[in-house]
Every structure is written in C-alpha cells, then in structure tokens.
Amino acid sequence: MSATLARVPLCTLDDLPVGLGRPFRVGDTPIAVFRTRAGKVFAVDATCPHRGGPLADGMLAGDQVVCPYHAFRFHADTGACDQPGVCSIATYPVEVIDGAVTVTL
Numbered sequence: 001m002s003a004t005l006a007r008v009p010l011c012t013l014d015d016l017p018v019g020l021g022r023p024f025r026v027g028d029t030p031i032a033v034f035r036t037r038a039g040k041v042f043a044v045d046a047t048c049p050h051r052g053g054p055l056a057d058g059m060l061a062g063d064q065v066v067c068p069y070h071a072f073r074f075h076a077d078t079g080a081c082d083q084p085g086v087c088s089i090a091t092y093p094v095e096v097i098d099g100a101v102t103v104t105l
C-alpha cells in the first residue's frame, strides 16, 4: 500500500537564503530545503543517515549538500551519498510558482 502524496505550501522563494538551507517540518517529516546560487531549489531529508547531522545547517557544494558534522556529501537530485556504505537520503519534488515554494511528500 502506498501513501498518498500531497503538495504542501512551504514558504516564499525570498524566505530561502541563497546558498544555504532551511529546516521545515511537513507533518511528521523534517526536511531541509536549499536554494543554490544558480537558482535551483530542492528538498531532502533533514537528518544525515551517518550520525544524524542536521543537513539544513550544511553548506552547498554545487548541487550537493555537505553535512556539517563529517562533510559527507549528498546529491540534490538522487540523494546519493559520496561515501561508500552510507545510505542515500530521500529527495522531495519542489515547485516554485510565482515565488511560492511547494513540496510534494
């Protein structure tokens, strides 16, 4: 059985600092939303699968989130980690329409 997906309004584009992350909670799910310097907006799990680092506090390296604890990197599109043996993180579709940011979970 699969869960029903819902598009949830999050914030305005201006609420997202360029080059940084912001934490949000959608229902019971903590997510981290990023806005890259190139203008891309994406959402991923908020918690690093390595040792629980807060990914919203991480830096961006291009399209990768760098965990603030041990600098493992996770790709924005796939959630894949650059370290062998570390689980990938979930990624969530984001839309920006007329400056309004929504995420689908």
Ligand code: FES
Residues within 6 Å of the ligand: 048, 049, 050, 051, 052, 053, 067, 068, 069, 070, 071, 072
């Ligand atoms: S907790 Fe994220 S890399 Fe270790």
